[in-house]
Amino acid sequence: MSQVIACIDGSAATVAVCDYSAWAATQLDAPLLLLHVLDDKRYPTATDLSGNIGLGSREQLLDELAALDEQRAKIALQQGHGMLESAKARAREDGVATVQMRQRHGDLTESLQDLEGDTRLVVLGLHGKDSSANPQLIGSHVETVIRTAQRPLLLTPASYQKPGSVMIAYDGSATTQKGVQMMAQSPLFKGMPVHVVMVDVDTVDNREKLMWAENLLKSHGHQVVTVLRAGEVEPTLHGYQTEQDIDVLVMGAYGHSRLRQFLVGSTTTAMLQTSTRPVLILR
Template identity: 30%
Template sequence: MSIASIMVAVDTGESAARRVRVAADLARRFEASLTGVAARKLPNLGPAADIVAAQASYDHERVKLADELARARDVFQAAAGTDIRAGWRQAEDGAEAFLVRQARGTDVIVVGRDAQRAGHDAMVPDPGTVLMESGRPVLVVPPGVERLGAARIVIAWKDAPEARRAVSAALPFVGRADKVLVAAAGSEARFEGAEEVSDFLCRHGAHVTTNLLDAPAGEIADAILRFAKREDADLIVMGGYGHSRLRELLFGGVTRDMLRTSPLCCLMSH
């Protein structure tokens, strides 16, 4: 398996250039094309008695959006460089909705993990929404990261369809890694088939070890992150939202915790 097309969400925030550099480096490594994507909806100005004032306000917002999209494109072009096949797509649209539609033609989507920190910035797509709706593997890049070596990869394994899809999506990375560590955490870890997954990855040419991590149900994300740090890994592969997203938002879950706190890149599939 290989990666032929990568799509990266771009905005005007301080993490955007680093995220593009991560995506561009992967595009070089896999000889893939890279497409930058940016979008934002115009704000709803609401009813106005003064039609002239309403039109002026709308025109002002359109000019502002055009300037933001132009700056986002400049960020993309400067960070991507000129030695890869690159394209650009932008729209007056919701950031998540536009990115999800464009994802029909890509292998991997690269997004930031800082949507909550962005607050009012509607150009920053929410990674959880993109993961749930795109039907594509999503590489979530935390703030401060600008290169992904992926020489040591942790597979956060749980025997669920989402995790199986994540392992398949990770095969291009796995085949190039120095070491792959399959880690199953929790009270049921020994029944999750981690050894079989390790054997599967070995058949794809990976150097694999199997690891069972002892962790209470509410501390699985912390256990995985501690293990990844101890093993000097820089990529975590995992399924996303095995439970409903609403349940995770209400009661917590591994996906939610990783999206909030992981200092490492996470390749997720739903």
């Protein structure tokens, strides 16, 4: 699990994806793979229209339609290669020593699954090419990738800001404790202040869970702030992030209790829709 993968699709977030990927690759001292996937549904490698009603006997029209699809796919491939070359040059300027490029036909989720064995982090835009014009829509592939990927995902907004602080949504469950352990041991946020935020009632048990997280992070050299607040999960987390001007929100893909409902329900979509800063999803 060595490389950082940047998913390049030509959306408004592509430049930010490249910059966040370069930052992550530098922090992790890892090679960077720039990945562009041509969706077979939009750019099929071969088109068979013979079964379409009304077209079966019109061979010339079928040939012309197939040729048009082939030309569209070829242009999309060339355009993707150009994006990858530009992203590679930008990553090199950002100081990444090892940058590779890869183009594939198929599905993004399946492509990432094929590459999981040598992946440390996947970076992709919150708003894909089809949703760039509407900030209230997350990319069509994002939710699927979140639910299927087995590697951490860094979801980026359309603009880049070098991270200087981070907060983790924490509920004291085994899943979020694992997330704290991953953060403590990873060089991704080395030297940054870490805010551990629990949205729940103020109890002795919750205070003890926060103290465990604080002690673990401090033992790995982090400056730590622990916070316990009541309220609804999404507005409370976003409110604290805005109040403290925190650059990156970290959460687990699946949790328990209140966070479980938050992370697997409609609130997840709301959280991502309203996020203007990167969100790191841990597995």
